[in-house]
Amino acid sequence: MGVSFTTKRPLKLKPRISSLIIWNSIDADGRGPRVAKHAPKFIAEPEPPMASKTSSLSWLLLLSLATILFVGHSASQNDRKAYIVYMGERRQDEVSTSSLHTSMLQEVIDREMKLMPSKLFDWDGKAFRHLTCQIYIIGFSNTGPESLLYSFKRSFNGFTAKLTEEEAQKMAGMDGVVSVFPNKQNKLHTTRSWDFLGFSQQVERTTVESDIIVGVLDSGIWPESDSFSDKGFGPSPSKWKGTCRASTNFTCNNKIIGAQYYRSSGVFLENDIRSPRDSDGHGTHTASIAAGNVVNMASVQGLGSGTARGGVPSARIAVYKVCWLDGCSDADILAAFDDAIADGVDLISISIGGTADSYFKNTIAIGAFHAMRNGILTSNSAGNRGPGLATLTNISPWSLSVAASAIDRKFFTEVQLGNNKIYEGVSINTFDLKNEMYPIVYGGDAPNTTVGSQGSYSRYCLPNSLDQNLVKGKIVALVQSCVSLQVEILVLMLMLCLSP
Known part of the structure; x- marks a missing residue:
């Protein structure tokens, strides 16, 4: 629309909010903000007839304040890290839950408006409100919704957001908030297992087992494995409400009926596979233990040959990939629990853990609690540490914690040596030594100093702790730590991590 003036006063440009659309919400899956905004238009208008030096100074101060706010916004973004805000039971209205999470986030980040009371400026109230509102809304649209990483609303109530430490403290004091804690990384914790436990392979199976759905929260799955063939399986059970997330080179079947992956940081390492496919092997292993098909003549390069089978071979599997090469984040684990419970799984298997913490700050304990409230058992690992005091994790009373103090076989x-003396060490050797003699080196004498490794690490053959140039082609003597006796036993091991 054109604008005409009858005055000869000079024209000046004033910013006006001509159109601005903000969706302070997340997408249908509760996994990200949607923000759209149109830039403000500058409209030519005459200078107010009573304009004064005071009003010009007010505008200058206001624009300076806007600059400070945006600079401060950038600085605060660098101070933000992911926090989990846990709020207990789910609300009935998922849409209102999303709005609640967004408004809570807006409230703790809402500091800009409090810094700009109009009484500080001698300027027309309407014009002031337009500009300050625009400064605030644009600032928030780049902070609030983008800070919201996950909104948990399908099975329980809460969200993950990027907050400063001060904002996290404010959030913890808000009504309805049970706990607020940083998003930390967790770590991942034999064909003979079921025989060792006394579960006979010859037991009569029932058809109802094919309706059991096991949700596996882990590093993904390798669908081509014989353990997950859907030969002889019918359609998915009618109770199943989950999905198979479309991904390159990955498809579900009537055995693997669902698959999703979660990455709250949005950052992938070079060898990460951006799909439910397993890039580690751990998830494939745990899924096959829980519900893998019967596979005859299974072995590790010819060693330990036997029949591989899961506890319930005819059960279905739903995969929730939460672990990547750098670990498994709390935010992703909780998002997977939220989906798995709502998807209709009957059992959740999770072999992941971190440091022990209170139940209100332990995502596995929180997820398992809400699973229990929905009639779903969570079977979790008790950890890789021990034996010793305070070495167990995942011990909430509403879940099943699984641990093994021994197995019924070992590989030696x-x-x-050159003096013809023979020593026995724990090791697996699948390559031909051609009856030749090889040098021997102590792992503690071959640390990978390029990454800061020391002999106290390399003597255990910890990941990337050995210098390949010093150990390649040699037999490496390593130390096995026995925590409970506080002694160290020197064992001889053939190199597993480096070929000769």
Whole structure:
């Protein structure tokens, strides 16, 4: 629309909010903000007839304040890290839950408006409100919704957001908030297992087992494995409400009926596979233990040959990939629990853990609690540490914690030294040594100093702790730590991580 003036006063440009659309909400899956905004238009208008030096100064101060706010916004973004805000039971209205999470986030981040009371400026109230509102809304649209990483609303109530430490403290004091804690990384914790436990392979199976759905929260799955063939399986159970997330080179079947993956940081490492496909092997292993098909003549390069089978071979599997090469984040684990419970799984298997913490700050304990409230058992690992005091994790009373103090077989390799003495060490050797003699080196004398490794690490053959140039082609003597006795036993091991 054109604008005409009858005055000869000079024209000046004033910003006006001509159109601005903000969706302070998340997408249908509760996993990200949607923000759209149209830039403000500058409209030519005459200078107010009573304009004064005071009003010009007010505008200058206001624009300076806007600059400070945006600079401060950038600085605060660098101070933000992911926090989990847990709020207990789910609300009935998922839409209102999303709005609640957004408004709570807006409230703790809402500091700009409090810094700009109009009484500080001698300027027309309407014009002031237009500009300050625009400064605030644009600032928030780049902070609030983008800070919301996950909104948990399908099975329980809460969200994950990027907050400063001060904002997290404010959030913890808000009504309805049970706990607020940083998003930390967790770590991932044999064909003979079921025989060792006394579960006979010859037991009569029932058809109802094919309706059981096991949700596996882990590093993904390798669908081509014989353990997950859907030969002989019918359609998915009618109770199943989950999905198979479309991904390159990954498809579900009537055995693997659902698959999703979660990455709250949005950052993938070079060898991460951006799909439910397993890039580690851990998830494939745990899924096959829980519900893998019967596979005859299974072995590790010819060692330990036997029949591989899951606890319930005819059960279905739903995959929730939460672990990547750098670990498994609390935010992703909780998002997977939220989906798995609502999807209709009957059992949740999770072999992941971190440091022990209170139940209100332990995502696995929180997820398992809400699973229990929905009649779903969570079977979780008790950890890789021990035996010793305070070495167990995942011990909430509403879940099943699984641990093994022993197995019924070990793999040994004999090493013959130059003086013809023979020593036995724990090791697996699948390559041909051609009856030749090889040098021997102590792992503690070959640390990978390029990454800061020391002999106290390399003697255990911890990941990336050994210098390949010093150990390649040699037999490496390593130390096995026995925590409970506080002694160290020197064992001889053939190199597993480096080929000769």
